[in-house]
Amino acid sequence: MAKEIERKFLVDGSGWRKQADDGITISQFYVATGEGRTVRIRIIDGTGAKLTLKFGGAVRERDEFEYSIPLEDAQAMERFAIGNVIEKTRHHISHRGYVYEVDLFKRALAGLVIAELETADDVADADLPSWAGREVTGEAAFYNASLAMNGVPDAS
Template sequence: MKATEIERKFLVRDDSWRNSASCPHFLQQAYLHGRDQGSVRVRLVDGCSARLTIKFRTTPLTKEEYEYEIPVEEARGLLLRATGHILEKTRYKVAFDGRNWDVDVFAGAYEGLTLAEIEMASEEEAFSLPPWLGREVTGSKRYSNRSMATAPRLSPAAQGVAG
């Protein structure tokens, strides 16, 4: 299914978001192919569902996205063929000011990193910033899931992901 994804991403400064958190899901994801303008990702959700996603960047905030459900066993096989390593994170839905945020708490190589994303209907859409957000990292390759998955395995402190 084709969709347009417009999102902004922020570091998370504290755990006060947890008071409004719901719907946790454990995600394992890896990239099978990626270039500056596009990528192919496989994602396993809670070990019981899986999706294959193809993305193409059209502007700094917008991506054209094609996403398909795939069998879990095929996803497990594709994870083993990752370019780089498998990212592990728990994703929570967090309501703030009438909007839903995705908050990702990373494990494994990026343990200690927490990022928040909001999806928007347009690049100009206004929204309120929750007090638990840190600085915006939209467009920063350092915090793109694809870049983190294909980076050398360094500790979060060595990569400076906590700040």
């Protein structure tokens, strides 16, 4: 079992782009959600797939179990998706010794850009990149499962 410890930020502007890698394409969907738990399937660059189970509420730390699964199985399970399939490009950006994952959402979530920093460290706000805007850590409306079910929150 792994612990997912992350902070999430809405991204301001496009300054992050000049530091970003080429990114990977992610298509993900949920086959089960409940209070404090999700079951997600993720297809990466159309070549690999993972099954992820997450447990825990709207907090910075959650239990996470992740397993590689056959791509064909993941593609077949998409017909059981609840909510919308999320499509996004994930870019990795190094800043002051940390790697940020910046998700540029597509389709129904187009225009939404969220950065995640997975670390147990307490990174001071002054050490965050300038493009890291409002922190939305712990705001369940910005969890991918909620985005799949409800779309972009009004507050974004």
